Amino acid sequence: MVPARLVKFVEKQRRPRIVITGVAGFIGSNLAARLLVEGYEVAGIDNFAYGIPSQVPAGVDFINSDICGSRLHERLREGDVVFHLAGKNCISDCQKDPVDTAVINVVGAVNVFEAARRSKAAKVIYAESSALYEGSSVLPTPETDVCAESFYAVSKLSSLLFAAAYQRHYGMRMTALRYFCVYGPRQDYRRSIPPVMSAFIIRLMRGERPVIYGDGEKRRDFIHIDDINDFHLRCIADDRTDGKAFNLGSGTNHSVNEIYRLIGKKLGTELTPIYRADLPGEAQQTLADISAARALGWAPRVTIERGLDSFIDYYRATRLPDLAPA
Secondary structure (H helix, E strand, O other): OOOHHHHHHHHOOOOOEEEEEOOOOHHHHHHHHHHHHOOOEEEEEEOOOOOOHHHOOOOOEEEEOOOOOOOHHHHOOOOOEEEEOOOOOOHHHHHHOHHHHHHHHHHHHHHHHHHHHHOOOOEEEEEOOHHHHOOOOOOOEOOOOOOOOOHHHHHHHHHHHHHHHHHHHHOOOEEEEEEOEEEOOOOOOOOOOOOHHHHHHHHHHOOOOOEEEOOOOOEEOEEEHHHHHHHHHHHHHOHHHOOEEEEEOOOOOEEHHHHHHHHHHHHOOOOOOEEEOOOOOOOOEOOEOOHHHHOOOOOOOOOHHHHHHHHHHHHHHHOOHHHOOO
């Protein structure tokens, strides 16, 4: 069913205008590229605190702005659907600076929600995180088993509560997406502790030994960005997503050691990793219960084998400067 606010765009045979915060980041830039291919008009907001300018796709109406800015509502003007993806998302960095984490992830999120309300956007779709389940022992984990522990997770829990309040008091249409370990092209490999897949691929392609924190037996639910974008598109027009939170994972998991061996095999290297002390605040295992998303007709379609092949091909094709020998 198409929401009432969006009916006029269907009648005019024009896609709604989508605004993406964090458009220069990993998920935001991939979403923008997909939306442009699908024929949507896309505006993007970023201040490049974490995003990369070259990742903003051509065709995006780009606005250099901070999500905490007082005039953000003016930036969202004429936006019909807002994807709020900007944020501070490295758990270790968030642990080191809870105040900055709260400013970006809590105040920033509330500012986006308020700007969307003032600009009369039809819907807000925003990023939560599987980190909300850090303290849960239930596997696979359903959306109801929230148990935040780290400062990052607590910041996401705060945005969840504010989103619920905006729904309750203003009748806003909000959808929360709890991403598990998303991977694929444009993944943020410049973080102080990069995601394991990009870190492994880049270092092994440089002939260097990657670092594994802990014994490598932590298990993670990895999901390809293409599968994530399939659900993003569904959220835009399907009012069954209104007022709900959805786990976005593959419904399977792999240990860090398994991923390392698989990447090493694909790259034809037998380099052994360097094992270092475990990182604080991380769950031993993540595994998404994706029943709610499946009930809407969505299902992951990119296997870990195919996803890694495309990821490695991306690094080979882009010839990032980080791939040069140190």
